[in-house]
Amino acid sequence: MPETRSATALDPGRVLDYCRNRWETDLLAELSAFIEARAISPAYDAAWEATGQLDAVAxxxxxxxxxQGLAGAEVDVLREPGRTPLVLVDVPGTAPDTESGTVLFYGHLDKQPAGEGWSAGRDPWIPHFDGTxxxxxxxxxxxxxxxxxxxxxxxxxxxxAPRPRCVGIFETSEESGSPDLPFWLSRLESRIADVDLVVCLDSGAGDYDRLWLVTSLRGHCGGRLDVQVLDHGAHSGDAGGVVPSSFRIGRSLLDRLESSATGEVRLGAAWCPIPDERIRQARTAAGVLGPAVAARFDxxxxxxxxxADGAEQLLNRAWRPSLAVTxxxxxxxxxxxxxxxxxxxxxxxxxxxPPQVDSRAALRALKALLENDPPYGARVTFTPDTVVADGWSAPxxxxxLERTLDRASRGYFDGAGLAMLGQGGTIPLMGMLSGLFPDAQFLACGVQGPGAGAHGPxxxxxxPYTQRLTASIAMVLAATRHE
Incomplete structure (x- = not known):
């Protein structure tokens, strides 16, 4: 696509009015119906095919x-035995020329389990709208x-107004690490063809006061660490001091991986240099957010x-490795x-x-670190997860695109300009699409800001943020066209 573009064909105020009205009427109702569906991701529901919930939401x-009456739209639910379904929508462009480009939208329809700790009066499967x-x-x-x-x-x-062709892929196994997505993308590569802009809507925001662009995502690997010292339990008074505690051995193995004093990961293969641009963006974002970087947690x-340094908090969660015993x-x-x-x-x-670490190489190094030379000769086994994911850093x-996003932010968020930050979560698709479409631009964003509670209670x-984000995306669509 050429460098010179604008969204002047659209009335920005009318766009926002339209998006607000849609969300307050039918979209909120549809999303409420989606919440009621127990479409739990396959990693947490081994019987997903039998329960049929993923098929039902697709x-x-x-x-x-x-x-919706989108002119010329093709809508399919793709299925294969043993594969989670994927919704594909292909909407022809409306620009007068045939070189208007393609925008690829991504989202997912599978969910985390209900989890515990929901507040009184709130239920994971019963939608509740409090006005905001x-x-x-x-x-x-x-x-x-x-x-x-x-x-x-x-x-x-x-x-x-003219806009490019829009293709949407909405999968149903993202919360399981998107194990079926490479299969579907290989099937769809020729059908999707070239992509000029990827819009990923499965990410977050630093606050709800401006438009946020996510510039990077972390990768992920993990597995199960088993430490065995006896074939059967023994009386602690009889065995204590003679038989080493499996818990203590596990704790010492974790100390190989992570400093228990600081939380710093000691596995060299889990680190990469932080680009200067990302350090500058983290400092800028920390200046915008202030104490809110940490205050979002309960x-x-x-x-x-x-x-206590907000910029370091952002860099820790976006560009440095971290361990959780889950x-x-x-x-x-x-x-x-x-x-x-x-x-x-x-x-x-x-x-x-971190975004630029090879997750498979890190997993191999992790296994060797934990299994080699176990304390007391204990039986130590690390079983890696079958699904790993590389991180992603935006081009x-x-x-x-930056001008359009900044104008949308200032226009829809009371003059507040576009802000950027790296996120600590993982979206396997982004790395896959970067490989498939190396020349594409990427717009990663989302509504998971303070209090969103994704994966939790x-x-x-x-x-209000969702309405403004929807309007901002519309302005981008009007700008991603030849003139």
Missing amino acids: DRAAQWIRA RLYGRGGADDGYALYAAVAAIQAVDEQH WSGSTVPTT GADGLPAIADAGNVLRPSTSLKLSLRL PLEPW DESLHL
Whole structure:
């Protein structure tokens, strides 16, 4: 696409009015119906094919898109035995020339499990709208994406303004690491053809006061660490001091990986240099957000962040590795815990990786670090997860796109300019699409800002931000065309 573009064919105020009205009427109702569907991702629902929930949300989404009257649109639900379904929509461009380019939208329809800790009066499967936020599992992460993409297209068409061809892919296994996405992309590569702009709606925002562009995403690898010292448990009074504790051995193995004092990851293969541009962006974002960088979390008691420096907090979560122990076996509930020296301890490890780290190489190094030369000769096994994901760092923004985004932010957010930040989450698709479309521009954004609670209790979608984000995307669509 050429460098000279504008969105002057659109009336920005009319775009926002249209998007607000759509969200306050049918889109909010459709998203509420989506929240009610228990479309849990395959990693957490082994019987997903039998329960049929993923198929049901895919079919409903496709049916809704077909009912929108998008001229010439092709809408399909792609299925293969053993593969999670994928919704594909292909809407022809309306620009007068045939070289108007292609915009590829991405989102997903599968969800995390319900989880615990939801506030009184809120339920993961019962949508609740309080006038600002719509609560329920999967609304912000990111069932809204499909509706926002279609509404943005319609906002442009409603004013009869030219726009590019728009293709949407909405998968149903993202929360499981997108294991089926490479298969579907290989099938669709020729059908999608060349892409000029990728719009990923499965990310976050630093606050709700301006438009946020996500510039990078971390990768991920992990697995199960098993430490066994006995074939059967033994009386702790008899065995204590003779038999080494499997928990202590596990703790010492984790110390190989992570400093228990600082949290710094000690695995060299998990690190990469931080580009100067990303450091500058983190400092700028920290200046905009101030204490809100850390205040978005529900801190308990007098707990404080790992560092008080906001820029370092942003760099830690976006460009440095971090370890989380997300589960354990072999530890009985406290109420059931007797005086037994347990025979084994198992820990589930999740290692977030900087954007430019090779996740498979890091996983191999992690396995060797944990298994080699185990303390006391204990039986130590690390079983890697079958799904790993590389991170992603966006290519430099072309001037037309940065100008359009900044104008949209200033126009729809009371004069606040565009802001940028790296995110700590993982979206496997972004790396895949960067490889498939190396010359494309990337717009990664989303509604997962403060209080959104994605993956946790009280997940919610901030409606005013969603409306303004939808309008901003419409302005980009009107700008991504030849003139």
